[in-house]
Amino acid sequence: MARLTAIVTGLLLILQATAGAAAAGDAPPVLLIQAAGDVAYSTDGQTWRKVRRNKFLHRGYTVRTGPDGRCKLLDQETDRIRTVEPGTVVKIGEKGLTVLKGQVSKAAPAGGVAAFLERKFTRVQKYAAVQRSPKNRTPKQFKTARRVVLSKEYPDLVWENQGPLYSYELAIGERRFKVPPSKEEIIRFAPPAILPGVYPYRVKILYQGEVLQAQKQDGELRWLSDEEVEAFHRKTVRIEALTAEDGFLLANLMDDEGLKVAAMDTYRRYMAENPDANEVRPFLIKVLSDLHLEQMRRQESVRYHRLQDQEK
Known part of the structure; x- marks a missing residue:
């Protein structure tokens, strides 16, 4: 009987701990x-x-x-x-x-500003998990964002730099663009004069002018029309009416609209201005994951968990 009581008590403690963890999430x-x-x-x-x-x-x-x-x-x-x-x-x-x-x-x-936050908060927590970096990272693992939205105001594509010895070829529809090597952590390229519409895009990695690797599947690039840009600006006005210069809410809107690179930049500025806002960091990590910027994602994940531990 004593043993049974101990088992039941243990199960109750486990259930209570599980319920507490679920409530916290x-x-x-x-x-x-x-x-x-x-x-x-x-x-x-x-x-x-x-x-x-x-x-x-x-x-x-x-x-x-x-x-x-x-x-x-x-x-x-x-x-x-x-x-x-x-x-x-x-x-x-x-x-x-x-x-x-x-x-x-x-x-x-x-004005609809809060709707996306309630849906997203729990979902972004999984992106903050720390994943180990593979010992031998090769171009075989190279990926870019599956879907990305650009505009005249936010024209940049980004992908993870494979090293200073590599250059790139970017294909957007039938057009081709040469992207030179860089020592920066990420490659950032703004394609010129893209007409509004949806295009397949693909990035190839070049070494000494020869194709070393390419994405296995095309990504989807959507360039906004003037009407779509105006619709987006109307949504930003709602945020500004609530709280001017709120980078967090603006970055969330950009993410929901598919403007992933603009969202990343806005989140990073917000975090730089508010380094103690650690609970916001999973939202940035989620966007970095969408963009397949794995090095930056891992760095932010480590920073998130370290600051969490310090707050306990």
Whole structure:
């Protein structure tokens, strides 16, 4: 009987741990944006951490603003936004926000800005896993983005550099472009004068002018028309209306629209300006994975887990 009791107790502990892990992985329902002045959050209502920029808030978290503090809370489930006034304490509950002290504005529509965040948060976590680099990396493993969207404003294609001795040939439809060697970590090339439309594209690796390797399958490149660019800009205006110069929300929009390179650049600028925003890093890692920039992806994954360990 004692042995049976021990087994049952062990199973209960395992189930509790599993449930806790699953809850921790749930998508946070609220994103805090536009933090100004004294703004802090707490996971237990006792220990407080200052918020300087954007912060994902899980159920059970509490937000506190000081006499000069103000922020906005973007509900990812309802796509509505509320302003937290100075001297306010708000708790994120199972059924929305509970104002413990102070004042919060009425909920206003967020214009669809939050919809993609709620869908994406849990999905991007898998990209942060650290994968070992193969001991003998060869051009056989060379890949580029399966699908990528470009425009006049964001014309760059990127792929992982195989080394300073290699040059490249880029084919977009029937056109061919020579890409010289580089010592940079990635190759970045802006093809000139592409008409709007969808094209197959392929990159070949050259060594001393001879083709060494090529992608096994063509990628798909879509160049935006003026009408599509205008539609994209209308979506960016919604973000700017909520929070000006918010690189995180803009990068997420770019990723969803297929502008992977622009999303990567915007995420990297955001992370450089906000090095402590480690929970945002999986979103960058996901885009690096989409672009098959494996060296950069591994570096960011290692950095993500190291900072996670430091926060524990």
